[in-house]
Amino acid sequence: QWTVASIVEDQVAAIRAQVGDGRAICGLSGGVDSAVAAALVQRAIGDRLTCVFVDHGLLRAGERTQVERDFVAATGVKLVTVDARERFLKALAGVTDPEEKRKIIGREFIRVFEQAARDLKTEGGVDFLVQGTLYPDVVESGGGSGTANIKSHHNVGGLPDDLAFELVEPLRSLFKDEVRRVGLELGLPETIVHRQPFPGPGLGIRIIGEVTAHNLEILRAADSIVREELTSAGLDRDIWQCPVVLLADVRSVGVQGDGRTYGHPVVLRPVSSEDAMTADWTRLPYDVLERVSTRITNEVPEVNRVVLDVTSKPPGTIEWE
Ligand code: XMP
Numbered sequence: 001q002w003t004v005a006s007i008v009e010d011q012v013a014a015i016r017a018q019v020g021d022g023r024a025i026c027g028l029s030g031g032v033d034s035a036v037a038a039a040l041v042q043r044a045i046g047d048r049l050t051c052v053f054v055d056h057g058l059l060r061a062g063e064r065t066q067v068e069r070d071f072v073a074a075t076g077v078k079l080v081t082v083d084a085r086e087r088f089l090k091a092l093a094g095v096t097d098p099e100e101k102r103k104i105i106g107r108e109f110i111r112v113f114e115q116a117a118r119d120l121k122t123e124g125g126v127d128f129l130v131q132g133t134l135y136p137d138v139v140e141s142g143g144g145s146g147t148a149n150i151k152s153h154h155n156v157g158g159l160p161d162d163l164a165f166e167l168v169e170p171l172r173s174l175f176k177d178e179v180r181r182v183g184l185e186l187g188l189p190e191t192i193v194h195r196q197p198f199p200g201p202g203l204g205i206r207i208i209g210e211v212t213a214h215n216l217e218i219l220r221a222a223d224s225i226v227r228e229e230l231t232s233a234g235l236d237r238d239i240w241q242c243p244v245v246l247l248a249d250v251r252s253v254g255v256q257g258d259g260r261t262y263g264h265p266v267v268l269r270p271v272s273s274e275d276a277m278t279a280d281w282t283r284l285p286y287d288v289l290e291r292v293s294t295r296i297t298n299e300v301p302e303v304n305r306v307v308l309d310v311t312s313k314p315p316g317t318i319e320w321e
Contacts, residue, residue, distance in 0.1 A: 015044035026130035033132030057085030058202030061224040098321035129165035209248030240273040254304030263304030279313040
């Protein structure tokens with residue numbers, strides 16, 4: 001008979017036994033798994049853990065603050081943020097192909113993380129790398145079929161030999177709901193513990209067209225309105241996730257005041273799902289859709305049309321790219 005408190009106690013003891021008086025680093029993505037893994041390890045070894053957060057500029061509004069302020073406040077973790085926004089924009093300039101975007105983002109991410117890890121290693125002899133691997137990840141990577149082949153996902157792996165770390169994976173035996181309970185037990189904020197899934201390549205794969213600073217700004221503004229309205233309607237727990245997609249390559253004619261506009265559409269993609277392998281489109285209440293649409297077209301000047309994706313998965317995937 002396990003309790004959440006006993007899981008925490010056992011894992012803290014196991015981490016202490018593994019790491020001894022060594023040092024560890026952990027990459028934070030803003031997601032639940034890396035946050036809970038880091039919080040557990042920090043509980044076990046304190047400031048012998050350093051967390052690294054790469055800001056690739058493809059984050060949603062407020063996500064960097066959530067890590068830098070809220071996560072640090074809740075855990076007291078030692079955090080290094082690497083601001084790599086310019087670097088990613090440069091690498092993505094002119095690229096529109098989805099797979100190419102993913103490869104570039106994955107590659108740049110590894111390089112930036114690798115450099116940060118190398119710096120820390122030479123500074124203080126870090127020998128351990130913390131990863132938020134869950135039980136289903138362990139099982140899945142044994143198989144190797146499924147949607148992983150449809151889109152190249154990225155994770156921090158494949159570091160070069162001279163950067164060899166021993167892995168610390170305190171969530172290896174847990175399912176997602178257990179991880180969330182452990183997170184709450186460790187005092188992490190609800191906003192982190194119940195965060196909906198968000199892809200590693202971030203907003204980069206939600207812009208159909210080129211990822212530019214301007215397109216990111218437009219999408220970030222629209223996305224933050226959608227999240228605000230879904231949260232205030234109390235729908236966060238009913239929806240698996242709701243990607244907002246900017247069709248930067250598409251323009252349509254509109255009218256605003258007495259003027260003609262020629263702006264971009266954004267797509268709402270609310271989905272209900274158990275595990276993201278299959279999904280249904282969520283029947284959002286019309287009044288919520290209305291508020292979202294009115295606010296986006298009023299507050300984001302570049303957007304003159306809001307459309308709803310009513311495709312299940314399959315045949316559509318959840319993300320558009
Ligand atoms: P798709 O679009 O394949 O998405 O139906 C299934 C789930 O995976 C998320 N997703 C990703 N997560 N890196 C990630 O960490 C990625 O490259 C990536 N691509 C898709 C997506 O948000 C959904 O939850």
